[in-house]
Amino acid sequence: MKTLRLAIAAFSILAAATVVSAQSTAFDIEFGYQNVDVSGNENMFMTQINQDSGFVLRNLSVSYFDPSENPGFADRLRLDASGFGGNPAGRLHLQMGRDHTYRLNLFYQQFKTFSALPAFANPLLDDGVMPGQHTWDRTRDILDIRLELPLWAAITPVVGYRWNRYDGPGLTTYHVGGDEFQISSDLEQTESEFYLGFDFATKAVQGTLTQGWRDFDGTNNQGLAPGAGAGNNPGSLLGQDVELDSFSRTEKTSVSTPVTTFHITARASDRIRLIGSYVYADADGDTNMSEMLAGSLVSFQLASFFRGLDQSVESNTSSPFQRGEARAEFDLGDHVDLKVGYEFRDRELDGWAMISSLFMETMSFSGYEQGDIVSLVEAQTGYTRKDQIGNLRVDVRDIGLFRFWGQFVVDDQDLDVSQDVAEIVLPYGQEGQFNRKVDSYEVGGMVDLGSAKILLDLGGQSADDIIMRTDFNDRSYVRGRVDWSIGRLFRVLATAESIDTDNQSSGVGYDATTTHYALDFTVTPVDNFNLGLAWDNYSTDSQIPYRVPQTLDPAMSIYTEDGDMYSGNLRWTISIVTLSAAYSTFENTGSFPLKMDHATARVAVDLTKNIAVAGEYENWDYSENLFSAADYNADRWGLYLRYRR
Amino acid sequence: MVLGVGLAAAQAANDDREASEACAVCHDTVAAELEMTVHSPMRAGTPSCVTCHGDGTKHMDNDGDPSMINIPTGASGAATCLECHGQIQQMFAGRWAHGDAEVYCGSCHTIHSPHNAQPMQLVKAANDLCAQCHPSQAGSFEKPFGHDLDLGGVQCISCHDPHGGGGGSLKVDSSGEIVCYSCHAEKRGPFVFPHVNGVAGTCLSCHQPHGSVNPMALTRSRVDQLCLECHSVFDGSTLGSQPPSFHNLRSPRYQNCTTCHVAVHGSNTSPLLEK
Numbered sequence: 013m014k015t016l017r018l019a020i021a022a023f024s025i026l027a028a029a030t031v032v033s034a035q036s037t038a039f040d041i042e043f044g045y046q047n048v049d050v051s052g053n054e055n056m057f058m059t060q061i062n063q064d065s066g067f068v069l070r071n072l073s074v075s076y077f078d079p080s081e082n083p084g085f086a087d088r089l090r091l092d093a094s095g096f097g098g099n100p101a102g103r104l105h106l107q108m109g110r111d112h113t114y115r116l117n118l119f120y121q122q123f124k125t126f127s128a129l130p131a132f133a134n135p136l137l138d139d140g141v142m143p144g145q146h147t148w149d150r151t152r153d154i155l156d157i158r159l160e161l162p163l164w165a166a167i168t169p170v171v172g173y174r175w176n177r178y179d180g181p182g183l184t185t186y187h188v189g190g191d192e193f194q195i196s197s198d199l200e201q202t203e204s205e206f207y208l209g210f211d212f213a214t215k216a217v218q219g220t221l222t223q224g225w226r227d228f229d230g231t232n233n234q235g236l237a238p239g240a241g242a243g244n245n246p247g248s249l250l251g252q253d254v255e256l257d258s259f260s261r262t263e264k265t266s267v268s269t270p271v272t273t274f275h276i277t278a279r280a281s282d283r284i285r286l287i288g289s290y291v292y293a294d295a296d297g298d299t300n301m302s303e304m305l306a307g308s309l310v311s312f313q314l315a316s317f318f319r320g321l322d323q324s325v326e327s328n329t330s331s332p333f334q335r336g337e338a339r340a341e342f343d344l345g346d347h348v349d350l351k352v353g354y355e356f357r358d359r360e361l362d363g364w365a366m367i368s369s370l371f372m373e374t375m376s377f378s379g380y381e382q383g384d385i386v387s388l389v390e391a392q393t394g395y396t397r398k399d400q401i402g403n404l405r406v407d408v409r410d411i412g413l414f415r416f417w418g419q420f421v422v423d424d425q426d427l428d429v430s431q432d433v434a435e436i437v438l439p440y441g442q443e444g445q446f447n448r449k450v451d452s453y454e455v456g457g458m459v460d461l462g463s464a465k466i467l468l469d470l471g472g473q474s475a476d477d478i479i480m481r482t483d484f485n486d487r488s489y490v491r492g493r494v495d496w497s498i499g500r501l502f503r504v505l506a507t508a509e510s511i512d513t514d515n516q517s518s519g520v521g522y523d524a525t526t527t528h529y530a531l532d533f534t535v536t537p538v539d540n541f542n543l544g545l546a547w548d549n550y551s552t553d554s555q556i557p558y559r560v561p562q563t564l565d566p567a568m569s570i571y572t573e574d575g576d577m578y579s580g581n582l583r584w585t586i587s588i589v590t591l592s593a594a595y596s597t598f599e600n601t602g603s604f605p606l607k608m609d610h611a612t613a614r615v616a617v618d619l620t621k622n623i624a625v626a627g628e629y630e631n632w633d634y635s636e637n638l639f640s641a642a643d644y645n646a647d648r649w650g651l652y653l654r655y656r657r
Numbered sequence: 658m659v660l661g662v663g664l665a666a667a668q669a670a671n672d673d674r675e676a677s678e679a680c681a682v683c684h685d686t687v688a689a690e691l692e693m694t695v696h697s698p699m700r701a702g703t704p705s706c707v708t709c710h711g712d713g714t715k716h717m718d719n720d721g722d723p724s725m726i727n728i729p730t731g732a733s734g735a736a737t738c739l740e741c742h743g744q745i746q747q748m749f750a751g752r753w754a755h756g757d758a759e760v761y762c763g764s765c766h767t768i769h770s771p772h773n774a775q776p777m778q779l780v781k782a783a784n785d786l787c788a789q790c791h792p793s794q795a796g797s798f799e800k801p802f803g804h805d806l807d808l809g810g811v812q813c814i815s816c817h818d819p820h821g822g823g824g825g826s827l828k829v830d831s832s833g834e835i836v837c838y839s840c841h842a843e844k845r846g847p848f849v850f851p852h853v854n855g856v857a858g859t860c861l862s863c864h865q866p867h868g869s870v871n872p873m874a875l876t877r878s879r880v881d882q883l884c885l886e887c888h889s890v891f892d893g894s895t896l897g898s899q900p901p902s903f904h905n906l907r908s909p910r911y912q913n914c915t916t917c918h919v920a921v922h923g924s925n926t927s928p929l930l931e932k
Binding site for chain 2: 036037038040059060063068070073075077079088090092094095096099100101102103105107119122123127129131132133134135136137138144146152154165174179184185186187193201205219224226228230244245253265267269271273291293295297299301325327328329330331333335339359361363364365367389393395397400410416427445446473477479480481482483495505507509518519520528529530531532546548550557558560561562566567571573575577580582596598600602603604606608610634638657
């Protein structure tokens with residue numbers, strides 16, 4: 013991993029360095045050191061923010077252009093990088109090329125992902141045990157390289173490679189033998205895709221055809237977490253202590269997916285454009301898992317106690333997916349556009365698993381020694397899903413100050429889920445054929461008064477049936493926007509959105525309302541001063557009846573959010589000093605009340621035309637009304653040097 | 658035919674370049690800047706002033722009257738850019754994501770400036786550009802759980818295609834599926850025992866990607882509440898309502914469904930999503 017990062021950095025720097033002395037080059041770098049200090053729940057801070065003390069690359073950009081006839085190996089280059097170091101994410105983007113020769117696009121991104129929530133997946137919270145039992149500290153690296161070879165006017169060969177790796181340690185849980193045990197996990201998952209093809213372009217027809225080969229390889233090695241052998245639940249089951257002495261599991265998954273992609277846009281006449289696209293991906297996956305454990309355990313399925321389990325699982329999936337689209341766009345004069353389209357999406361799944369379990373040293377609940385018991389379960393799963401979507405859209409533009417649009421969409425969903433005997437806990441209901449047809453409409457208009465633009469957009473959806481309980485039968489929305497500005501002096505932007513969703517059919521009774529309002533005010537009285545103020549409110553209220561599992565009594569699941577955010581920011585340049593600051597406070601008073609304040613301040617001083625120093629301060633203050641152990645307050649101080657030319 | 662098209666385009670570009678030389682007499686600063694961009698008229702086959710602004714004869718004859726020259730704005734302005742940027746045109750096809758709001762190429766991209774501070778010739782940082790018209794969405798990222806839009810993190814354009822595309826305003830991944838898999842590749846499956854995704858819902862059935870007040874960016878603050886809304890039976894048969902949960906939720910042990918059902922994104926080894 014480190015080798016890859018170094019290789020990407022070395023290549024990018026080398027590419028940039030070779031052009032740095034050229035006639036038209038811009039270079040800008042800002043880097044420095046930051047110190048992070050957290051009081052309160054550091055795990056929550058890392059879960060949400062994850063800033064760390066250390067070196068940080070705030071920004072690097074190199075831009076080069078050589079318009080001469082003989083520019084060397086590149087006539088243009090653009091390198092942008094930011095965030096690497098103490099920041100939780102870093103991004104690097106290199107674009108370079110030479111006319112009629114090549115275009116290279118390289119993108120790399122790294123995310124440090126951390127999660128250790130105090131109350132999530134935590135059955136021991138009442139005992140004061142924190143964090144919860146599902147935690148991880150992992151890294152995700154993403155690389156995307158694309159090389160285009162525009163050697164000919166009409167055909168451009170393309171070759172590319174995508175790579176995505178997620179790895180690192182974590183903790184999770186396993187329910188076995190009558191208890192839950194915390195287990196450690198060492199995960200390594202990589203998806204890579206190599207593709208090649210070509211872009212084609214003539215005056216009337218443009219498009220792309222590529223063939224890719226995607227592979228996924230994942231390995232998860234798991235073991236019993238230190239001190240977790242006693243399980244989550246104290247006491248005994250049927251007079252026997254439940255304990256796990258040892259546990260190990262290795263799961264390996266590989267998926268191979270050829271992917272074919274085709275797009276075409278054709279200009280049939282000056283007023284008609286035809287668009288087609290097609291994607292076909294045929295995934296085929298295999299999983300092998302082996303698990304060994306020993307202890308004092310109970311199986312209600314076998315009505316037995318047992319001392320060990322040797323389990324292996326072999327499984328296979330086959331899942332072809334295709335998606336196609338055909339569309340015609342008609343230019344009906346200077347003011348009217350008509351678009352008619354059809355899209356389909358087909359997905360199938362055939363799954364098979366053989367689960368072989370050897371329960372060792374079993375004893376019936378009545379005390380009869382049974383020896384080892386073998387259990388073989390063969391499961392076969394499957395579903396097909398077909399979506400057919402038709403749409404019609406009309407745009408009427410430039411009618412005086414106005415423009416209007418309207419759209420109608422029909423979405424026909426067919427889902428056929430196969431039931432498998434091995435899955436059945438309670439008979440009936442896991443399988444089925446579902447058909448759902450959703451009609452959607454949208455109408456809107458905008459008036460452009462020059463300094464002010466007013467937009468109103470409303471729509472609705474109506475479905476004849478539902479597939480899941482939380483699907484809607486009816487949904488409507490209205491959105492509005494007013495954007496008023498006087499030159500650069502000030503700008504007021506107000507947006508409002510309301511969404512009403514419900515399903516009052518028998519046995520569901522789902523009802524939800526969401527509103528979202530925002531008001532932004534920006535004033536720039538002089539070039540060197542800018543002030544922004546904003547308010548944002550997000551409110552949602554949903555309810556759906558459910559049955560309380562232990563009593564089967566009906567109850568209502570109610571969820572609310574009512575969050576207000578106030579924020580302000582300013583930027584002020586006085587001679588060689590630039591001051592920028594921002595503050596936001598967000599408070600939610602719904603089902604999960606909390607408050608989060610966030611403040612940043614930065615002072616940058618231009619020491620010379622090329623060199624500047626900057627100091628930054630950032631503070632986060634997070635608190636939950638119901639659970640103060642989650643609260644934290646964190647400061648970040650940073651000192652940075654900037655060089656540009 | 659292909660060769661003919663190429664030669665014709667090159668000839669047209671040469672004609673335009675000669676006609677554009679007159680522009681630089683007055684617009685010397687812009688012309689000088691333009692020469693240092695990929696749109697430089699010095700380069701063979703590239704556009705020039707005339708390519709986008711049209712014949713400037715009347716403009717020059719009327720003392721530079723700006724009404725006498727084409728200044729690409731709005732949808733017609735976008736059409737000018739799309740004449741050359743065929744790949745973008747292809748993306749735009751039928752999905753004029755920003756057409757409703759009269760956003761055109763120049764709203765976000767600068768044409769003339771060399772060495773712009775932002776990549777893709779953007780007039781300001783990508784996230785700031787989106788936020789100036791979508792403040793509600795930008796505000797959602799101030800919530801404590803969700804994607805990090807800060808330095809080096811995801812950008813709005815990581816998931817959304819401002820030009821439109823196969824998934825509407827949402828991008829699709831390389832195989833035409835929901836964009837979430839572009840990063841969260843391990844959630845793609847396929848799984849022998851799938852759950853929600855691809856069957857009858859998407860990632861958005863349970864998660865709020867823009868930011869959430871709930872851990873794991875979930876749509877509900879309590880996991881059991883989120884699960885029970887589907888896994889509950891009244892009358893009728895909806896997918897997922899069987900088998901209904903039968904655990905005693907008064908026990909903390911069962912209030913955290915995912916403590917046992919850890920593989921909520923799908924499993925290849927456990928029908929009950931326990932590993």
